[in-house]
Amino acid sequence: MQALIDVILPVFVVIGLGYAVARSRFLSETHIDGIMKFTQGFGIPCLLFLAISNLDLSTSFNPALLFSFYTGATICFFVGLIGARVLFNRPWEDSVAIGFCCLFSNSVLLGLPITERAFGPDNLVGNYAIIAFHSPFCYGVGITAMEIVRNRGKGGPGMVLGILKAMFSNTLIIGIVLGFAANLTGLHLPVAFTDGLQLVASAALPGALFALGGILVRYKLEGDLRTVAFICFCSLMLHPALVYLLGSLTHLPQDLFRSGVLNAGMAPGFNAYLFAAMYARGQRVAASSVLIATGATIFTAWFWIAILGG
Numbered sequence: 001m002q003a004l005i006d007v008i009l010p011v012f013v014v015i016g017l018g019y020a021v022a023r024s025r026f027l028s029e030t031h032i033d034g035i036m037k038f039t040q041g042f043g044i045p046c047l048l049f050l051a052i053s054n055l056d057l058s059t060s061f062n063p064a065l066l067f068s069f070y071t072g073a074t075i076c077f078f079v080g081l082i083g084a085r086v087l088f089n090r091p092w093e094d095s096v097a098i099g100f101c102c103l104f105s106n107s108v109l110l111g112l113p114i115t116e117r118a119f120g121p122d123n124l125v126g127n128y129a130i131i132a133f134h135s136p137f138c139y140g141v142g143i144t145a146m147e148i149v150r151n152r153g154k155g156g157p158g159m160v161l162g163i164l165k166a167m168f169s170n171t172l173i174i175g176i177v178l179g180f181a182a183n184l185t186g187l188h189l190p191v192a193f194t195d196g197l198q199l200v201a202s203a204a205l206p207g208a209l210f211a212l213g214g215i216l217v218r219y220k221l222e223g224d225l226r227t228v229a230f231i232c233f234c235s236l237m238l239h240p241a242l243v244y245l246l247g248s249l250t251h252l253p254q255d256l257f258r259s260g261v262l263n264a265g266m267a268p269g270f271n272a273y274l275f276a277a278m279y280a281r282g283q284r285v286a287a288s289s290v291l292i293a294t295g296a297t298i299f300t301a302w303f304w305i306a307i308l309g310g
Contacts, residue, residue: 011113012298014206018213032214035207043204044108045175046197051128052179053187061129064250069130069260070137072242076234077103077141083234088227090282092149097275097282098227100142101289102234106269107131108172109208110297115262118305119255126259132180135172135271142275150279212270212294219291231268231289236300240265244307258308265304267293 021027080102084095105111107130115127182189243264247257268289276286 009298010117011110011209014209015213015216015294018210019216020213021210022214022217027214029214029218032211036211036215039204039208039211041171043200043207045171047201047204048128048131048172048175049179049182050194050197050201051124052132052176053182055125055128055183057183061132062126062252062256064247064252065126065129065256065260066133068243068246068250068252069264070133071246072239072264073103073105073138074141075242076239077145079238080231080234081145083230084227087230088224090227093146093279094282094285096142096146096149097279097286098231099145100138100275101231101268101272101282101286102239103141104138104269104272104275105134105235105239105263105266106294107134107263107266109205109212109269110266110294110301111263113205113209114266114301114305115259118262118308119258123255123258126256127263129256130259130263132176135170135176138271139170139275146279146281215270216291216294219287224285225288227285228288228292231285232293232296235268235289235293236265236296240304261308262301262304265297265300267297 018032022029022032077099079099081095081099084090084098085092090098107127112124112127112131116124181187240261243260247260252260268286270290273283273286273290276283
């Protein structure tokens with residue numbers, strides 16, 4: 001109970017405030033979009049740039065952590081894809097969008113603040129390692145699968161260019177790439193500049209959580225709720241359970257193990273809806289999944305923190 005009060009609820013209080021402010025129309029959709037655009041397009045990339053540029057790459061990118069997390073994510077993608085097609089008789093394009101919802105954990109807006117509050121800021125190394133590959137990996141899997149399905153395997157150079165363009169026009173990926181560049185080259189930026197970036201980065205997570213609450217006002221509980229429940233199970237229970245199993249088998253250090261399991265147990269990120277909207281497939285199911293799973297994370301994150309000894 002204490003973990004719920006001290007760790008998880010403050011995060012959802014910020015989300016709830018954003019929801020209430022948008023619901024009351026004190027801030028318009030344009031205002032909320034502006035906050036989200038700042039955090040997603042500038043604040044969080046600054047946060048990721050600073051974090052990755054200062055990481056000790058020799059110890060941060062544990063192969064067992066990445067193997068455990070992304071093997072679990074890939075399994076969930078195919079479980080979602082096949083389940084949507086076989087169990088719910090969805091078209092292939094919708095099935096890919098549903099698989100993407102099962103694949104993409106909200107590792108930035110939920111994973112970072114919940115892990116930090118649960119285990120402290122010194123336990124975020126694993127989070128940053130996961131985030132560094134998260135968007136490229138997930139978009140790579142999702143876009144590749146969707147393009148294959150849409151072209152029924154014909155593909156070609158145009159498909160490859162489309163995949164690369166979709167991935168590397170993402171500002172989160174740009175921040176990650178620049179962070180790696182600064183780290184590997186040993187670039188030393190002026191203190192005044194890095195302090196300024198730090199001020200921007202410090203506003204990123206609370207601003208993003210607030211905007212996430214405001215955006216959730218637009219979602220309605222529509223679509224096939226059985227499919228939504230299936231997505232929630234894959235995201236909140238199956239993925240972290242797989243990471244727990246694989247992390248145990250590979251003897252992950254405790255801090256990385258906690259980061260891997262807890263990040264795997266986050267609700268589908270807003271990018272799950274953006275992916276569905278990008279292809280205009282499965283949008284109602286994606287929106288409902290983001291809404292319901294985000295609320296359910298209050299209780300499932302509490303469960304996983306208890307399992308992890310938080």
